[in-house]
Each structure stands twice: as C-alpha cells, then as structure tokens.
Amino acid sequence: METYLSLVVKRSYPDLIIYAGEVTLGEKVRNKKDSKKRKLEKTRITQAACALLNSGGGVIVIQMANQSEQPERMGQDLETSLRNLIPSLDLQAFFETKQQEDKFYIFVKSWSSSPEDDSTKPRICSLGTSLYCRSLTSKVAMDSRDAFYFLKKKKAYIKCSPTDDRAPPAKIPRTMSQKSLESNPAFEIFQSKKLEYGQRLLFSESTSIEFKQFDTENAQKYMKDIIPEYISAFANTQGGYLFIGVDDKSIILGCPKDNVDPDSLKIVANEAISKLPVFHFCSSKDKNKVSYETRVIDVFQEGNLYSYLCVIKVEPFCCAVFSEAPISWMVDKEKGVYTLNTEEWVRMMVDVGPEAASNDLSRDFECQLSLSDSPPHCRPVYSKKGLEHKVDLQQHLFQVSPDCLKYTPESLWSELCSQHERLEDLVNQQIRSFSCGLLILSRSWAVDLNLEEKQEVICDALLIAQNSPPILYTILGEQDEQGQDYCTRTAFTLKQKLVNTGGYTGRVCVMTKVLCLSSQNNIETSGSSVSPIDYPSSYNLANIQEMQDLLQALVIVLLNFRSFLSDQLGCEILNLLTAQQYEILSKSLRKTRELFVHGLPGSGKTIIAMKIMEKIRNTFHCETDRILYICENQPLRDFIQ
Amino acid sequence: METYLSLVVKRSYPDLIIYAGEVTLGEKVRNKKDSKKRKLEKTRITQAACALLNSGGGVIVIQMANQSEQPERMGQDLETSLRNLIPSLDLQAFFETKQQEDKFYIFVKSWSSSPEDDSTKPRICSLGTSLYCRSLTSKVAMDSRDAFYFLKKKKAYIKCSPTDDRAPPAKIPRTMSQKSLESNPAFEIFQSKKLEYGQRLLFSESTSIEFKQFDTENAQKYMKDIIPEYISAFANTQGGYLFIGVDDKSIILGCPKDNVDPDSLKIVANEAISKLPVFHFCSSKDKNKVSYETRVIDVFQEGNLYSYLCVIKVEPFCCAVFSEAPISWMVDKEKGVYTLNTEEWVRMMVDVGPEAASNDLSRDFECQLSLSDSPPHCRPVYSKKGLEHKVDLQQHLFQVSPDCLKYTPESLWSELCSQHERLEDLVNQQIRSFSCGLLILSRSWAVDLNLEEKQEVICDALLIAQNSPPILYTILGEQDEQGQDYCTRTAFTLKQKLVNTGGYTGRVCVMTKVLCLSSQNNIETSGSSVSPIDYPSSYNLANIQEMQDLLQALVIVLLNFRSFLSDQLGCEILNLLTAQQYEILSKSLRKTRELFVHGLPGSGKTIIAMKIMEKIRNTFHCETDRILYICENQPLRDFIQ
C-alpha cells in the first residue's frame, strides 16, 4: 500500500515518533478539502495512531498544511476515525494533542484496558476485524469488542470438546447447532436441476438464507465482491445458503445466460472462498478451510434456458473465518509501520495468558503482571509464592520517600565520586531542582537493558522524580559525538521495556541528557540535529504513587527472566529474580573478574549464570564464539547455543 | 406518550403476549410507506420487544397490514431497532419470528448475558441510556455497554473513597482529576465583564470546552434543546465550559441583544439544568444536583453593546447525570407496558448482587444463582455451605432418567388414584405419547406458587418431558368455566417464576390443559375464547440437559425463601430450603391438621413455620386477620404483621 511510504519513523528520539507528513487540520478547512485527499490524510493518521497504540505509545508529528496562528481542533472526521480504533469512549486517556508553530502533535499512550474492565476488552486496537456474522436476516461486521467475544467463545468451545477437532464443537448453544442445513427449506432448491424464471420461493431471507440479485453489468466481479463478507458471516454463525439471482421478494431471476458462463461462476466462487483467511483454535491437522458447495442451476423461461441461479451452501465453521486479513498495525523503529497478518492479529487479540488455564500456576506462583490489563506486547509475569512480590522488590531496591531525593546504589555513587573528581558537582547541579525521587546509577544502563555498552561512558543515571518525566543522564569523560545517540538508544529501549515488559500503563517518555566531565559549561548536546518535542505535563510523574508504579515496572524490566515453565505451558511467561540474585548480578563485572555463586539446588544459580553471561557479552563486546563457557548444566548449555 | 395505548397486554394466555396492532411488514413495502407512520410502527415494536426482554420474555403479535401469502422479512428498519436494544449481535438467540395467516409473531426470550461474558453486559436492555460523555472534543452518547462500564466504574470509585461523599472520589484517573476548571484557559473569559464582537479566543474546543453558535431564530429554545446533553457530557467526564455564542473558529459572536434578554437566558439555563435526572451511588445526604454556574457576558461592537455570550461552567459530578430519563420498558400483566424511571433503571443496570461485596458470604454460602448471567428480575440465590446444592436438590426431588416417564411424588399419585377412580386412565391417556420426563403432581400448583387455590381442582400435574414444552394439566371433577382461567393463571405464574426467580435462560412457555373426570371425551377447553399461539419447536425441551436446567430453576422457585442476610447486606438475596424442609412443607395440609416441627435451634423451624402459614392462607382463603397465630418468635411475628 502506497500510503505507508508517507509514514516515517524517526530514529533520533528516545520515543516512537511517526512523522505523518502534511495534513490539513481544522473542522471547516477539512470539510472544504477534496474528499479523496482528506481520506488519504485520515488513513495516515489512523495507521500511525493504531500502530502506536499497539506498540507502546509515541508521538505522531503532523506538518500543518494550513498554517494558522490559532489553535485548531483536528477535525471531526479524524477524531471519529481515532474513536473507531479504541473500544472505549475515553479517548482523552489515550490521545493528547498540542499545536506548536506549524506542527501538530498527537501524543499517543499505549493501549491497555483498565483493571476495572475485568479483561473484557481486546488486547489490541484495530480499524477493522474483517469478521462478520449473521444477525437475524442481516450480515453484520463485528467491531473489535464483538470480535473479542466471538474469538474468546470459540476458543472456550474448542477447549470443551477436544476429542473431535473437525466437527463443530459440542457446547454450541442449541439455536446454533440444532437446525441442520439439510432440514432447511432452501436445501430442496439447492438440489434442484432446473428452476422456473419468476418462480417465487416458499421461504424468505433468514439467519441462514440470503438473497442477492446479480449486478448484470459484471456478474463475476459482483460475485467476487460480495462473497467474502457473506461467507464469513454464514461460516461464523450457523452456516446457510447464499442465493445469487433471487430478489428480496423471493423471486428467482438468475443471471441472464448471455452475460455469463456457468463454469466461470463456479470458478470465481471457489477462488474467492479459498482466499478467505481462517484461524483455528482447534488442532485441525490439515488446517481445513471453509466447507462449502457451489451449485449453478439452470433457470428456464417458457421452456428455454434463460439464466443461471448460483447458490452457495456454507457449513458452520469450527473456528473463525475472515473476509480478508484484519486491519491493524504495529510499529518498530527498524521495520517502520507494518500490518499484522491474521494469525498474529488473533493471537494478540485473545492472548489471555496462562491464568485461566493452569491451576498449578496459581497454586505455586503469584501473578505479578497479568495480561488482561497491561499493554499489548506484555508477557505475563509470575513469581514463586513466598518470594518477594514486585512491590516488595521495589521497596527493597528502589524505595521512594516523600521530600527526599536519594542516589542509589549508594556504594556505586561513592565509588564513582572517588574515581571522578568533578562528578559529584556536575550531577548535583543537574539534580538540585528536584526534591523527591530517586537517582538510579549504573556503570551502564545500556548493559542493564541488554544493549551494548559504550566504553567512553563513565556512568548512566536514571532520574525518577516528582513533577518531572524520567530523565536518563549519560555521563562522559570527554565530549563525544556518539554520546547523544547512545543515550537516546538506551532511553528508548528503557521506555519501550517499561511499557512492553514492565506493563506500565501511564504516559511515559524517558528524556535524555548527555553530561560531560571535561567541559566547563554543560550545554545539552541533544538539540544538535533534532528539534526536541515538548511533551505535555501529563508525562510528568505527578505523585509518589505514579513513581512507585513506574519503579515496579522497572523492577520487572530489570529482574525478569524467561520462566522454565514457558515451554511446559506453551506460552512465554516471565519470572522475577529475587533481590539477592539481582544484587549479585548488578555487581561490577570489571571489578569482580572472578565470581562464585553458591547456593542450594534450585536456588537459581543457573539463572544467575545465564544472566551474567548475557551481561558479559554486552559489556565486553564479545562475539558469541569468542567466549569459552565451561558448564555441566543442560539448560545453561542450551541457552548459550 | 400516546404510542403506549396501542400496545395491549393480553391476559388470557399463560405467557406475556403483547398485541402491537397493525404493522406493515416486508422490506420494499415498508420503504414505500410514509416515514412518520413507519416510525410509529417501529416505536411500538421496539417498546414491546424491550419490555419483553426485560420482563421474562413473551410474544409480540402483529396484525399484518399487508396480507401476503408469502413469508416476509420484517424489514431492515425494524431489525435494526431490535439490534439497538441488545448489546449482542446474536439476535437470533433472543428473537424468533413466525408468520401465520394474517398474523406475524415475534417470540422474545428473556434477556440474559451468557455465562462466558463474565458479567460484562448490562442486566437490562434499553433503547437509549440518556448518558453522555466527552470524547476528545465531542459529546458522545453512551450505548448501554458504555453506560454499564461507566456506572460500574463510578460505583467502584465511590466504594474506594467512603470518607468524603461530596467531593469527586479519590481514585479517579489522573487525566480526569488533574486539570481543575480554574486553570483552564476558558476560565479567564468566563470571568470577564465584557468582550469584543469578532474577538478570537486563544483556545479551541477540547474535552472541556465546547463552542456553540446561537440559533438566532429562537435563542431560548435552542439553549433548552442543547443544554441537557452537553451538561450531562461535561458533568460525567471532567467538567468544562459550554460557550453559547462562539463559532467553531473560536470567534465571539454572541446572541444579538434585540433577540433576547440576558436574564431570561440565565433562567432558561437554570431550568434546563435543574431538570436533569441524576443518580447517586454515594451517600450524598442532600442528593445534590449538578454544580454549575451560568454567566451572560456583554459583547460590544465599536463601543456599543451588541450581543450576549452565554457561558456555563460545569463541575465534574460525583456520580451520573442524565440528559433525560433513560429509555427502557418493562411489562406486567396488570400494569401493561411501562417505562422505568432513572432510579429503577440504574439499579437494574448495575445490580450485581452481593458476590463481590461480601467475603463472608462466599465463605459460608454457595452461590446457586448469580445475577451476572441470569434474567433481569432475578435475585441472587445462595445456600449454606454443606447443605444440598440446587443440583443435588433437583436430583433428589425431580430426577429425570433417560427413556423413562415418572410420576412424582409417588405417594400423592397413589393417594389421588385411590380417591378418584377415573383419574389414572385420564392422565395416562394424556401422557402416553411422552417417553422421557417427569409428571409432577400437586394438590394445587397454585398454592405451591403462592396463588390462591381453587376448591374444585382435584390436582394439578406439571409435565416436564423431552420434545415437548412444559405442560400444566389441571384436573377437575366437573366441567367448570373458571377452570381454564385458573390453569392459565397458574401456568403463567410458573413460567414467570421459572425465568425471573429460577433464572432459567432457555426459551420457555408453560402450556395449559384442563381435564375433567366427569366428561367422557375430554375436549380441551382452552380454545374457547383464545386462538392459541403456535410456539416454534425451540420452545420444546430438546434433551435431558435442558430438562435438568428447567428443573433446577423449578427447585429455586419452590424452595426459595428470603434470606435473613438480606437486610444485613442491603439487597434482597434468597436461600434455599433443604429437601427435608421442603418435604415437610409439601405435606397435605388438609390431611395433616396438626403438624409439629421439631428441630435443633437454627435448623430452620421458623422458616418452615412461615412458609406453612403462607400456604394456609392460600389454601383456605383466609383473610389475614382471621388466623390466630401463637408464637414466641420475633422474626415470625414480624413477618406476619
């Protein structure tokens, strides 16, 4: 699709920034615009907004085509298309706009349903689901809430009847299963060899019967156009008959024989139906497609062949049939904005984690982050019962107290200060305007986040303070052109992980600042090539509660590891290190060249060893094959390979 | 509203039958009709359907204005209006249609959300909620799902902050609470004494700011019309400013001074706002209304007063503000079709029972019928832990076995047969075509259902059999003109209780048949005055599972009593008798003129005594003051008084 080309993902910001190009804004001005152009603009904004909602949040930057000194509303059509993306009316919880000179910014928060919703909302936003169903005598498009219910129900039914995967599952409500397609009055007509032009059928449209008239201009194109949605609707409901060539008074007209050849009608139908994307929750081995039969029946007038009636009999489908791929986007700094395929989309929609599935899990583990109310990319996080909770871990590692700004870990701070004379002044000067919060120091925040270290960096410091957004300071010895890049990359990864791993659902962007010990006046180097985005005050941490929420997300980011249960449960879940394990891991590798980890069996030595090797690789920039690992441990070896 | 007059609730059926008068049916015919008439017809159908969905289900009978030998669809506009009533696309689960001669029947099942929905759907159906909210820069009407979320959230917030009822509750998300109306840029304008015509405001429309222009034809009427929805939207979201007299480019125009007088503008605004219905979850003592302030500001042009700008500042509301009463109906055989008021509507919407509220309850009691997936009128039902479950009770009292038709209780059957010579033949003859099920005998089903007995009735027999709807047989000694009335009334009460007390969610109607021992050929007396309705086969009990579901609902109907916990928990909940208690109660009162109930304290003697007195009153037609009760028991005495 060409429209993609106009969405540019900017790399030089510590956030996902999508440049959506020139757009005319304002109610009246937009209404005057050529409708085609207006629609293209709307598509760009919608794609960008959908992608950001599904990918951790970010900013859409719009170049205002109509430069106006006055603040503008976006325009009703744009707002409506944003409203269609989100299964909630509380749009202001996800979108915030700002106009500045000739730019218009839409700040987009990551999608997540609120905890009060009891996991009743889909996990991702979509512009369209491409799922249809029959509702009385009509075909109706499911919106994303409808689709979410539909998919959840299908998934639940499949679980109830694991024995015979091919047949529609047993626990389907009576109205759905009872009436077989053979007992339907339409079956007789479906089986007939010839019919009479103008004959009136003895039944009308119903949930399982639809009449369409041929568009005689181009019968084949008409078939191709209407088939996907009707077949999806019948297959997703209770099956049925699509009559093409009957008017809505039940009178047989058919398609005049001169306009079309009966074989090609069949081919068109078969082609169109075979293209429909399907998704199986059942373990249907051959991934069977929609089961249907097409009949083209001769229609006679006064004894002569006059036209053809096309009837498609569609069986109810075990799982879900789409008219085309669902319409939803994600964004990635590398890949840019991309569409989800059907498989990915369904998995994102209904993924509810192992909570419901596994009783064992809830007996032995405590849920630290559930999928139901966290952003779309999150994996569920559990910790062993009896071990520290993420709240305990945050209290232990990153405690915030009112009216107090603490540097942590203290040992690292004194070590760094003793090594670098000017550091203390430099940092204090930056921090002095903040009165409540934490400055979390690290030799390298990049390494902590599994990124490659930059040798020249003395340390990184993450400020989590009240009335400020999180700020990442990178402290260099000498001025360095790559310093800002490093800081931006680290801050961006941190922000993405806070949302997509840590499950933080507030508005968040990690600001960057590069400091340099050698230069007298520390002018921020950030502004060099990039014009900074002025985030609204809602991106500041407003109170201790919000700081704690963010720090708990940080705990998950820093202490998570892939649970060994993942394979067993067939879905990736995360566990948390204990505070003790984390402290061993965060010891300086440079200082401690030899490290022995003692512990009882099952106490987590392997996990620690694996985490440390990961860290070694990032700290010393080792190629994977340049490190010699000696180990007698199976999972460790598997991991390394 | 006149339209009500055309909905007639028929009394002579054992179901809720609403006669909706003459309606034109069929897609094409309806489209040709005068749109006003079409709309009136639609309103009648919608009201009837809504009332039946909310009241236990029933049938809408339509006199087809256009008599056609051909089956017809209802018409797209009618289907759409039915679709708007139900927060689900699965309309065929609730509506089934049938055309017969010149009548068209819509069979309506009681509304209930399915158990898989996890109580995410409103408990009643509505055509409109009259609740509005702000969504970005627009006012949006909440549909019933949105309203359900909104009300649930408000209720939850109130619970979290029980200390200060007046202030908006504490746990409101940051975006809602943070921005005070005084820090809004609109506040300065709101406070100004005079403004300039054509002046451009330095802000645009937003979530908390709306601009409207005066309709100069009739400024006061215009104000009155727009105020309810905008005030509801602002008050339900985060408050805001409604500017009347500013165009959507932020330019001040006002209402020309000759067209209007400023005082009357204020009066109109105040009147309109004071009329808005509100609902409080909080215990706000004085039931305070929307907090707002209206300013009428002089607008000058070239030094002369030219027009007036009206600004209404609306504070966020603690609970819910409606633009008018919500639009929903119920139906009652006595009262006919009636609208719900705001208070009733909210209680029906969000009533979720004490499940979540009370931990004690879930420790000591087992939930037998939860509100979340049962029909709207149901009360929650609990039984003490350790006592029989409704499933056990059904197995104990009303067991169904495959390929076996049983008469129960057997003792009563033999007693009746020995008293009435021809009874056995008569009943066997009626029942012989059924092969699986139960015939449940009683001296009087009316008394069992708390209705008045009819002396002439020998016994009533309820047939619950496979491939049949439930049938209630009333057996008389002699022909009796009131026999059919008695049977219809009893069957109707039973059907209503099975749905509204027992929580049965399948399609159900209890058919009636009066049998007479004295007459040789038992021609059914039912058809005398009433043309019977031919229910579709979906009203038959299809299998043992459905029979068991119905019998479990019957257990609740027969064994329920108001729990003493009701007052404690502030909402009515039901408990179940034990099988033993029920057996004592169902002993014939005629035979056992003296009955001593022994038992340990707390074993339920009082409950039994209360139930028996109720029964005495119905059996012997006693006036309340004609019975002498001697008791030393407080609850018993309170109940009787």
Ligand SMILES: [Zn+2]
């Ligand atoms: Zn399947």
Ligand SMILES: [Zn+2]
């Ligand atoms: Zn209140």
